[in-house]
Structure formats: structure tokens, C-alpha cells
Amino acid sequence: MTKSSQQGLTAGVKNQINPMSSAASILTVGSLAFDTIRTPAGVAESVLGGSVNYFSIAASFFAPVQVVGVVGGDFPKEHLDWLAARQIDVSGIQIAEGKTFHWSGSYDTNLNEAKTHATALNVFESFNPQLDTKHRDSSYLFLANIDPVLQQRVLDQKGASDLVACDSMNFWITGKPEEVRKTLKRVDVLCINEGESILLSGQRNLMSAAKMIREMGPSVLIIKRGEYGASLFTDHGIFFAPAFPTPTVIDPTGAGDSFAGAFIGYLAKVRANRDLAKTDPEQWNAHLRRAVIAGCVMASFTVEDFSVHRLMRLTHKEFDARMEHLLKMMIV
């Protein structure tokens, strides 16, 4: 790549990221939680977690976000207010009687894999997502990692979307394989980690796994590979993005959800959707690749502190600088 094309590229990325006036809106459905986490860097007790917490903060750097979820009376109202202050519509977060979902887990020196110690579903046990009119009007939908039966109920209520993406996890892939398959038939994008891709496909080889999973429904597949980055599979081919190599890795929790938030956020920002995939596949593919880079960059910030702390103090300027830096590490 020549110097001038490189400057053109990063300049283009910057321009697309900043003002969000023209961005499409994103609806996400999933968990808000308290997490108790032990990592080689320390312990965090009952800190703010949950997939849509990470997802929505990350996505809000690019586009307006609506959240549907449930918390207990013990969830801090100040955090909901903080989310609301950044164009995240929290009116779909129900405050139910009882306690908020609580997850406890740990990571050993292999920071790519969490070990679950305890899961107290609490109010999340009877979560039954309800979409109102404004949620149904959202252009982009991200189904975070919840029961695939609930993911389908959201799809049933949602009606038409410009793009539907989802996540899942080992627990559902093993426990409700048929329901996971039903969800996959209805989504455009699946965003899972490498271990999940092996479990879902029964294939250890990346290429074989990707082929089999894409045959299940999603035309766009992202396999997240922790500190090794992420790979993107589309009709257009394969793309590899490295993780941004931050020297400060405190807690990997939420890396995947914030990856997805920046990825979908980026697409909503540039209004790249299912239609574009048909009308201009080259442009669609270019947007997808940049969205993956945005996801990698966001995840690299997430892991630099416990909970959503690093994301809460992240600036657009910091994000843009790191995105430029990562792009430079990929120039051949």
C-alpha cells in the first residue's frame, strides 16, 4: 500500500466514525448483570456486566441504540441514567422485583477462556422480551447471547430489519441445538468465538467450521479468536483482523460483546445492510472488513479494565487513534 492510499484509508475511516447524525438505529436484546470476576490481574466483586451493557456502550460510539432487557431493584439507577445520557434508549429495560442476574467467573493465565463459577439468573430467569413500536422500527437488530427460544420471540415481534445479527454460547449450542439452528436460519450475521464455532460445527479446522456454519443460515460469519483477533467469512471470501496488542490486559469479560457492538455500530453508522450486500457486494465487503477492525479495536479497550470502566471513559479520539494504529499493523 502506498503512503497516500494509507492516508486516504484512515482519513475515510475517521470521517465515517465521528458524527452519527445519519446513522441507523440498533435494537439489542440481552442481559444486564452483576459480575464477580477473578483474573490474574485481580478481583472485581459485583461490578456492572451483561452482554447488552457492553454491546450498547460500544455501539453508541457509532449509532443510536435501544436496549431491551431486565434488571432487579438492586441495579444502580445511575448507570441506566449514564447509558441514557449517551443516546442509549433504556426505556425497554424492565426493572423487575427481585435481584439482577449475577455471574461469577475466573480466567487463568490463558485469558481466552472464562471458567464459570456460579450463575444466579434471578430476574433474568423469567425474562420475556417485549418490543414496543419504536423497537420494531429499529433498522438493525443484535440478539445477544440469550436462550435461542427468546431470540426467536424477538424475531417474531420485530418484523422487518435491515440487518439481523446474533451471538450464542456453548450452553445453548449443547443444551438447545435445534433451537439454535432455528435462530441461525433467520439471521444475516453470526458472531461467535472459536470454541463455539468448533462446538457448533463439530469441525476443528477453521475453514471446515466456517463452511458448515454458513450453510446453517448466516451469510456473514465472524469467528472471534481472543488475543489473535477475528476472522470474517462471507461470499466474498475471508478476512483476518489481528487483535490490537494492548500491553494492559486486566479482564477479558465483555470483549466479545463490545466487539459486536462496534461491529454492528460501524455498519449502522455507514448504513451497510442486507440490501447493500446485493446491490454492491464489493462495498458491502469493504464495510464489513472495517467493521471487524472497529470491533477488534473496541475489544482491546474493554480488556484494559474490569467491567465497562474503560469503555465508559473511552473517547472518540482515543478510538480513532488506535484504529489508525491497528490499520498500520496490517499494511503489507
Next chain:
Amino acid sequence: MTKSSQQGLTAGVKNQINPMSSAASILTVGSLAFDTIRTPAGVAESVLGGSVNYFSIAASFFAPVQVVGVVGGDFPKEHLDWLAARQIDVSGIQIAEGKTFHWSGSYDTNLNEAKTHATALNVFESFNPQLDTKHRDSSYLFLANIDPVLQQRVLDQKGASDLVACDSMNFWITGKPEEVRKTLKRVDVLCINEGESILLSGQRNLMSAAKMIREMGPSVLIIKRGEYGASLFTDHGIFFAPAFPTPTVIDPTGAGDSFAGAFIGYLAKVRANRDLAKTDPEQWNAHLRRAVIAGCVMASFTVEDFSVHRLMRLTHKEFDARMEHLLKMMIV
């Protein structure tokens, strides 16, 4: 990256790879062996192996190679003849009385890590590399994974080189740490795998490990990450190259040595060396990055069959096509 700059890039790569008339010559010192290997794909009994066997075949795609090593009377003369037929000077391979070095190992489903079952050093036990005049005249030197004391003896005999690279392994890093450090002070390039980088530096974090290792001597550090590709660390920054995602992974043995062969071969081909690093650091860095890609591509062929079988039937055309293909997987 624009379409035109992409075409220019791959065209440039191709032009640099094919005719080797102007390439500098490479000397390599290390093992030739019989390997008995079990992988999930099958078993291979007493097949041709050894670091300089893989290295020299890979490097011979780019530049003339000289090999210094030792085999027993049981090593097939036909293989030495085959090497000689491809501009690999095997006159430095001593045929000693006794048996050839024999390694037995296996890989489980995690193909990134070999488990050693047995090592019979045989004639390799008393290996004492002797360089003659033509070896000393070689411009590039690659010290394959042997006792660091022997690596230093080669350096003592060699005199001036345009570029010196080396490999090592856990066995020496743990067993002779002071000698490994002495070797590292005298090389330009270190090419090791991720596990070895953690052991050598005592750092699990990639950035911290790289910083510490580069302070030990090598200004260029390559950390090979198996199916995740390779990372390059220089004064110029960091570069990440993905592995080429071949669907056919039979045997990872020799992937690292053939990576190094293509990497050094590529540099010798374009005559990128220590001087260029000083006079034109941008050009030097660009060559290093392409050399890393060449290494990743070569390694992806190596793993497609047992022993050096895939490399022995690899064509320039196949190599160039896969290199273009991998570069396309990196375009943002």
C-alpha cells in the same frame, strides 16, 4: 486499499519471487532427521525431517542455499541428490558412521503444540559444524534450532554476514539460558514460536514479551503463532500476518522451519539486509512484512502432508497464487 494499488502489490511480489539470478546465498546449520509422527490425520514412520531439511527446501524457492549438518549411513542418498538438484549445496552435510537423528512425537487436536515421545540423537550427538571457505562467503546465515553453543561456534567461524537469523526451543531456553542469551546478542533476527517467547521472556503478554526479547539482542523478532499466523516486531512497529487457512492440515511438523526458510529466502532474494535497515528503514520494513507473508504461505503448504512431501511437489505457480490469495484476505 484501492484496486490498483492491490494489483500493483501482488504484481510486485510476483516479480520479486520468480527468477533467482540476483539472489544472495544463504547458509543454514542444523539437523537432518528421521521423524516418526502421530497426528489426528494418521501416522508416519521414519519419514524425512530435520530443521534444515524443511528450511533449505523452503528457502530454495527464492535463493541458493548451503547446508551444514550431519546424517548417518542410513540417510537416503536419493534425498540428498534431490536437494542438490534444486540449487541446495549439500556438500557440507557430513555422512557419519552410525544412525541419523530420530525424533518421535505426536500432536493431539491442538495442532499448535508437539509432544515429544523419544529423541535418539545418534550421529547428531557429536555434531560439530565445520564451515569451509564457500560457507563463510555466504551472505545470509540461518542458525536452526541446535545447541546454542554450536550456534556460537558457527558464528565464530562464519565471520561477516549481511544478516544473521536464528531459532531456538524450550529445551535450550530452559537448559542453557546463558548460552541462548549469548547467541541472541549476536543475531539480527530471532524467529521463535509463541510458547518459546513466553518462556524466554517470562512474560505472557505479547507486547511485554516482544519488548524484553528485543532488548536481548535481535532487532527483528518474529513470534510464530501456529494457525493464528505470525507477528513481526521491529523498530518500525508491529506487523501481524494471518496464517493461510488451509482446510487440509495433516502434520504441523516443520511449519516453523519452512516459515523461516521462506522468510530468509525472500530477504535474500530481494537482498534486504542489515545495511538496508540503516539506509532505508521503510524499504527494509516493507521487505520484512512481505517476507513474513511468504513464511506464512510456505508453512501452510508444509502442514498439508507428512514430512517434506508437500514442499517437494510445490510449484512456484502454486506458491504465488496462494500468496496473492492471502494478501487479499488482509485488505482493509
